[in-house]
Amino acid sequence: MFKGLAKIKENNEQIQNMRNESKNEIDVLKLVDGDYAKIRILSDSNEVIKVPFHSKELHFPSGKTFTKMIYCSGENDCGICGDNEGEDDIRETRSKLILYIYVYEVAHKQNNPDKDWKKDSETGKYIETVNKPMLLMTGRGNQGYIENTFIEYWGKYKTLSDRDYIWGRKGSGLKDTLYSLTPEDKSKIPGVVLSSKEKLKPLETIIKEMYPEGDSQVNPKINKKSEEDTSEDLDRMIRDNKGESLFD
Numbered sequence: 001m002f003k004g005l006a007k008i009k010e011n012n013e014q015i016q017n018m019r020n021e022s023k024n025e026i027d028v029l030k031l032v033d034g035d036y037a038k039i040r041i042l043s044d045s046n047e048v049i050k051v052p053f054h055s056k057e058l059h060f061p062s063g064k065t066f067t068k069m070i071y072c073s074g075e076n077d078c079g080i081c082g083d084n085e086g087e088d089d090i091r092e093t094r095s096k097l098i099l100y101i102y103v104y105e106v107a108h109k110q111n112n113p114d115k116d117w118k119k120d121s122e123t124g125k126y127i128e129t130v131n132k133p134m135l136l137m138t139g140r141g142n143q144g145y146i147e148n149t150f151i152e153y154w155g156k157y158k159t160l161s162d163r164d165y166i167w168g169r170k171g172s173g174l175k176d177t178l179y180s181l182t183p184e185d186k187s188k189i190p191g192v193v194l195s196s197k198e199k200l201k202p203l204e205t206i207i208k209e210m211y212p213e214g215d216s217q218v219n220p221k222i223n224k225k226s227e228e229d230t231s232e233d234l235d236r237m238i239r240d241n242k243g244e245s246l247f248d
Contacts, residue, residue: 034109036168043099052093
């Protein structure tokens with residue numbers, strides 16, 4: 001028996017976490033203006049991938065707009081790339097860097113009254129304790145500054161996993177948003193962090209599960225490939241250096 005809404009809420013969250021763990025589901029880290037997260041990078045240099053995506057804007061009667069990402073399986077196999085009658089803005093691709101991280105905590109600029117976040121007296125931020133692995137999906141940044149930051153630290157330390165980092169965001173628009181990655185001193189990886197990686201699926205598998213139908217979601221009549229061919233799209237993309245490791 002659980003008495004009180006706080007206890008009921010806590011129990012519901014525990015049940016959902018167990019369900020996610022049993023399905024090996026994983027959340028994507030999302031920050032807003034003024035937020036930052038303390039992280040440990042779990043995907044080392046040869047595991048980080050860069051994947052091209054198409055984007056399709058979906059408009060709802062309510063007036064809201066949602067941008068749907070569809071991974072590109074290469075010019076020869078992608079129905080969107082091969083659609084001569086398709087819209088040019090849909091055929092264009094933008095690459096995302098994708099890697100596993102362990103998130104210790106997120107410092108929020110704004111409080112969420114529905115969450116039990118503690119305010120840090122020094123920074124004025126509201127601290128959300130996370131302590132679980134997550135996905136980091138980010139664009140390359142203007143002129144590739146985000147991608148170059150990862151490459152710079154890999155070149156300097158010869159690894160990405162020997163220390164914690166602070167991943168932060170400033171700005172809220174497409175043109176004024178900047179992300180930063182700040183290294184801390186070298187430290188031994190905690191056992192709980194190291195063991196959390198053992199349950200994670202390969203990044204290529206996760207992407208397939210997150211975007212299982214590929215281009216058929218945008219234009220079903222184009223995609224005539226079998227289920228087996230569809231499952232091989234990302235593998236082929238990686239072999240063709242469309243989803244290459246960032247550091248190879």
